[in-house]
Amino acid sequence: MIVGNRLPQPGRNIVHLVSLENYFASHYQESYQHFVSLKNWDFQCQSGNSDNRFRHLLESLNAENQDKTNTLRRPRHKANSDAEKYLRQGYVPLVHHLRNSEKTISWYHSPLLPGENKVASSTDISSIDTPDQLLIYVTDVDIFDVSYAAAYQLGQLLALQDQKFSLSLYNWKRKNFRSQRSQKSDGEKKSKNLDILFEQTLTSSSENIPIPKDIKAWLDRVDLLKNIPFNYLIPDPMMLPQESIRFFWVNNQWLNCCMNGALSLGNFMNLKKRQTMQAEALKDYQERTITGFLLHSILLSEFPALKIKGYSGDQILPCLRMEYLSDTVLICLFEGEIQKVEISAGSEILHFGLETSSENYWKNQKQKILNIVELSKQLTPDKLDASQLALKMIAKIPKAIFKLSS
Numbered sequence: 001m002i003v004g005n006r007l008p009q010p011g012r013n014i015v016h017l018v019s020l021e022n023y024f025a026s027h028y029q030e031s032y033q034h035f036v037s038l039k040n041w042d043f044q045c046q047s048g049n050s051d052n053r054f055r056h057l058l059e060s061l062n063a064e065n066q067d068k069t070n071t072l073r074r075p076r077h078k079a080n081s082d083a084e085k086y087l088r089q090g091y092v093p094l095v096h097h098l099r100n101s102e103k104t105i106s107w108y109h110s111p112l113l114p115g116e117n118k119v120a121s122s123t124d125i126s127s128i129d130t131p132d133q134l135l136i137y138v139t140d141v142d143i144f145d146v147s148y149a150a151a152y153q154l155g156q157l158l159a160l161q162d163q164k165f166s167l168s169l170y171n172w173k174r175k176n177f178r179s180q181r182s183q184k185s186d187g188e189k190k191s192k193n194l195d196i197l198f199e200q201t202l203t204s205s206s207e208n209i210p211i212p213k214d215i216k217a218w219l220d221r222v223d224l225l226k227n228i229p230f231n232y233l234i235p236d237p238m239m240l241p242q243e244s245i246r247f248f249w250v251n252n253q254w255l256n257c258c259m260n261g262a263l264s265l266g267n268f269m270n271l272k273k274r275q276t277m278q279a280e281a282l283k284d285y286q287e288r289t290i291t292g293f294l295l296h297s298i299l300l301s302e303f304p305a306l307k308i309k310g311y312s313g314d315q316i317l318p319c320l321r322m323e324y325l326s327d328t329v330l331i332c333l334f335e336g337e338i339q340k341v342e343i344s345a346g347s348e349i350l351h352f353g354l355e356t357s358s359e360n361y362w363k364n365q366k367q368k369i370l371n372i373v374e375l376s377k378q379l380t381p382d383k384l385d386a387s388q389l390a391l392k393m394i395a396k397i398p399k400a401i402f403k404l405s406s
Contacts, residue, residue: 155261
């Protein structure tokens, strides 16, 4: 431990540890001397009480939200009840470029919804060949819903972008195809090479080659939204304004479309076999409940060591992912239905400096230099010993609790 008597100034402070051995000898004071920096580091010091600053930043979250809601959605549209019906479900209107070079407006929702998605898809996604098959025409407003089509196409693009994944996927399918060919009866006539490549009427085998670990790891990352571009998660900045916290449910159908899009590459087997393989690969992601929140605040840059817990009632939920997407944006995912979140500053935040009177001590110090000699004289057993001082120097960790609102 290194003890110094100089107190930090507000803002960024840079510390250098140097040796002053023999520096105060008379012959060393005649000229400017160089010092060797044995160790250096920097830290930030708040001009006021950091506990108050932390509490103020947390209390300021959602301060400008007139809707009185903290779920992930666009602000309410009171003038248009038809639009509000879809905004409440997490949709946003976006420009849609059609194949004939025309433009229109379509609905899109990300995999992050303001509530649980209770509407099951009527389409067997494993049988889909193109994203266009997932376009939904919304008859009451006469526009398309492109959410699942965009997810499917994104999965294809992400898979093509990852050469290691696409190559492993192709090899896995080829091994299954060869295994399928070997299951044909001995009396059946062997096909020629070209017939093997294009034949789509093969009988499906119940024995599948297990999914490779690298493909499973890639799907695990998608399941935790690690491969998804941010503009697919937050398609409109109004959904996550500055100094806000927004709760969400992860839509399994959206992720299912994205994963099936990735697994659709290199489909040269019959439909039944393909469906069996994709169902086996995605069986662990179907019924999982994942919820979480996004935090957008300068709090993240000023207090980088946040401690966060998610609760369902009084039960602490397993944290699946806690990651800083930028200096001011944090995403947290939990397994289960989150109902409240507890945010604390972290125990490594320390406060130094004292003010004293005849009986009381404070941890505020306006002077630049602390008189350590005088302080040591006051540390007597009848007043305050060193261990008691250390105990008083430990500040209670500030924290705040946010509850999910509809």
